[in-house]
Amino acid sequence: MALAAIAVGLYWGLIVAPPDAYQGDVQRIMYLHIPTIVAAYLSFFLVFVGSCLYLWKKEKRDDILAYAAAEIGVLFTALVIVEGSIWGRPTWGVWWTWDARLTTTAILLLIFVGYLMLRSLIEDESRAASAAAVLGIIGALDIPLIHMSVYWWRTLHQPPSIFRPDKAPWENVAWPLLIPLTINIAAFLILLFYLLSLRYRLGEMREEIKARRLDRGG
Amino acid sequence: MALLRQTYLLLCKDLLLELRRRDSLLTMFFFGTLLLFVFHFSFDPAPDKVAEIAPALLWLAFLFTGTLGLAQLFQSERENHCLDALLLSPLDRGALFLAKTCFNLILMLIVEIVVMPLLWILFNLQTWNLLPQLFLVTLLGTIGFCVLGTIMSALTLRARARELLLPLVLFPLMIPVILATIRCMENVLRTGEFGDATPWLRLLLGFDVIFLTVGVLIFDWVIES
Numbered sequence: 001m002a003l004a005a006i007a008v009g010l011y012w013g014l015i016v017a018p019p020d021a022y023q024g025d026v027q028r029i030m031y032l033h034i035p036t037i038v039a040a041y042l043s044f045f046l047v048f049v050g051s052c053l054y055l056w057k058k059e060k061r062d063d064i065l066a067y068a069a070a071e072i073g074v075l076f077t078a079l080v081i082v083e084g085s086i087w088g089r090p091t092w093g094v095w096w097t098w099d100a101r102l103t104t105t106a107i108l109l110l111i112f113v114g115y116l117m118l119r120s121l122i123e124d125e126s127r128a129a130s131a132a133a134v135l136g137i138i139g140a141l142d143i144p145l146i147h148m149s150v151y152w153w154r155t156l157h158q159p160p161s162i163f164r165p166d167k168a169p170w171e172n173v174a175w176p177l178l179i180p181l182t183i184n185i186a187a188f189l190i191l192l193f194y195l196l197s198l199r200y201r202l203g204e205m206r207e208e209i210k211a212r213r214l215d216r217g218g
Numbered sequence: 219m220a221l222l223r224q225t226y227l228l229l230c231k232d233l234l235l236e237l238r239r240r241d242s243l244l245t246m247f248f249f250g251t252l253l254l255f256v257f258h259f260s261f262d263p264a265p266d267k268v269a270e271i272a273p274a275l276l277w278l279a280f281l282f283t284g285t286l287g288l289a290q291l292f293q294s295e296r297e298n299h300c301l302d303a304l305l306l307s308p309l310d311r312g313a314l315f316l317a318k319t320c321f322n323l324i325l326m327l328i329v330e331i332v333v334m335p336l337l338w339i340l341f342n343l344q345t346w347n348l349l350p351q352l353f354l355v356t357l358l359g360t361i362g363f364c365v366l367g368t369i370m371s372a373l374t375l376r377a378r379a380r381e382l383l384l385p386l387v388l389f390p391l392m393i394p395v396i397l398a399t400i401r402c403m404e405n406v407l408r409t410g411e412f413g414d415a416t417p418w419l420r421l422l423l424g425f426d427v428i429f430l431t432v433g434v435l436i437f438d439w440v441i442e443s
Contacts, residue, residue, distance in 0.1 A: 007292045044252065046399035055439050108388050121377040127442075131373045134440050135387060138369065141432060149394035149421055 006074065029205030033083045034181060036076050037105075037186035042192060044112065051136035054129060063129040064203035065196075066136055070115050072195050077109045100154040104147045111139045125210075221313050228309075228317030233324070235294055242290045243325055246283050250333045253279040254340055268341045273403035275439060276337055277396060278341055279367035280360070285385050287325050287388075288367040289390035291318055301441075311441055315368060319433070323364040330356055351406050358422040365429045366391055373442045374422075397420045 004150030029194050053059070084102065096102070115135050131137035235288060236242060257275045295301040304314060334353065336347060369386045374380050398418040405415035 036333050053306070055436075107393055110390040111387075114383075114390060117383060118374065118387055119376065120373075121379055121383055124376065125379070127376060130439055130442055131377075134369070134436055136392055137436070138366075138391065138429075138432065141428070143393045145421070145425055145428075146391075149397045149418075152417065152421075 009049040030087075032183065032184070033080065033087065035185040036080045036083060038185055039188045040073050040076035040108075042189070043076060043196075044108070044143075044197075045070045046139035047073060047112070047115075047136045051133035052139075054133045056135070060207055061204075063133070064200055064207070066133060067119065068196055068203055070112055070119075070132075070136070071199060072192065074112050074116060076192070077112070079110065081105060091140035098154070100147075100151040101128055103150045103154070104143075107146050107150070108143060111142070115139065144194060173186065221310050221316070224309050224313035225320070227315040230321050232294070232321040236325070242287055243328060244292075246325060246329050247332060248419060249286055250279050250283040250329050251317075251336060252286050253282060254333065254337055258340060263344065267409050269343060269345070270404070272341060272343060273339060273400045273407065276334065276356075276403070277359070277400050278331065279337075279391070280326065280356070281363070281389075281396070283329060284322070284326055284331075284363050284367060285388070286361070287322055288371045288388075289381055289384060290369065291322055291371045294323065296375070305441065311437045314441065315372075315433050315437035316387065318372075319364045319368045319430075322368060323360060326360050327357070327435050345407060348406055348410065350404055351412065353418070355402045355406070355422070358419070358426060359395050360398065361426045362395040362422060362429065363392060365426065365433050366395075367438070369429075369433050369440055373438070376414070394421060394425055398425070 046069035047066050050062045054062035054066060081102070084105075088097070089095055090110060118135055119128050119132045122131055155217055254275070255277065261271060261275070265273055292301070295304065303310075330353075334349065334356070337343070338349070367388055370384055370391075374383045374387065377383050397422045402412070402415040402418045402422075405418075406412060
């Protein structure tokens with residue numbers, strides 16, 4: 001179903017919708033770009049929720065959820081940055097710029113790559129889970145501060161940059177473009193939950209294997 | 219208050235140990251000085267450019283020196299199961315956090331008091347009168363560093379490749395502090411007063427307060443892992 005939704009959304013977005021007035025066909029990447037970042041933000045929110053719940057109740061499933069959401073979140077964030085680069089090259093003329101939003105997204109990626117590394121480098125499973133949960137919470141709390149400080153850095157002493165913001169508010173998006181965008185967002189969210197459920201199931205199976213090994217081992 | 223009294227006791231213990239051996243303090247100090255030398259060779263700044271890059275160089279030096287100090291932070295607890303003993307005692311975990319943070323803060327401040335004038339001397343800066351304001355900014359930034367750093371140091375206590383992992387998880391989270399301190403210092407060096415940079419100061423203060431509180435509350439779970 002996820003694949004079907006994405007197929008419909010992509011077809012509509014890439015072929016049926018009219019080209020954007022200012023940017024032409026390059027603008028079509030927005031149909032991938034915005035849904036991807038929406039999915040990524042949702043993933044990291046799930047990491048935060050999972051981490052809080054795990055520290056509070058110590059139930060395995062919250063930890064599996066946090067780990068799954070972090071992996072998928074990192075995937076989507078990396079995709080977003082690549083997609084943005086692809087869009088940026090023809091539009092802005094550069095592969096990368098230290099604009100506020102890009103910088104914050106890159107930092108977000110770094111924080112959660114650190115999260116994944118922390119998990120893999122701690123030997124004991126339950127210790128790894130608690131440590132990662134704390135890091136997840138602190139990371140989530142720090143994100144608004146990072147966003148604020150990077151935004152100030154980039155706008156405090158510089159006039160509004162020559163680069164347009166890469167996301168238009170809802171009112172500015174014309175109706176024919178809005179429909180495929182919404183379909184794509186919905187499609188990516190479905191994809192997110194599909195991947196999440198797969199990864200979660202994988203985590204559950206790992207736990208089960210461990211438990212059975214312990215039983216058999218005595 | 220019990221929390222403060224416990225913090226004081228733990229802090230005195232750490233300071234006493236450090237006074238006797240002085241290993242953390244001396245290594246941090248020499249490393250900071252060494253970094254200043256390396257930066258001078260790497261950047262070789264023209265006299266008029268120096269004031270622009272001095273805050274950044276200073277803070278890079280403090281970041282790396284501080285990371286060195288953080289790696290050592292729980293060293294005395296790792297030997298002889300001291301950490302288990304501490305956890306078994308009826309100490310508030312928040313007190314352990316505060317004590318370690320203050321200990322690292324004191325070490326870093328001692329290093330900074332010496333290294334900052336040293337930078338002024340080595341790079342031939344003339345703005346000696348601005349040092350008090352710059353030191354205030356450094357103090358706020360260092361508090362933020364020590365708070366987050368102590369949490370991360372405790373989190374990575376039992377990880378493999380600990381010396382590599384600690385900067386990896388710490389530095390992205392430190393970015394607001396780095397941005398705020400360097401921008402503030404640049405502004406002070408350029409205009410002689412805080413002026414436009416006051417929002418950055420407020421950010422620093424907010425950062426310190428938020429993560430100090432979070433640290434005290436969350437350290438129970440941190441130190442378990």
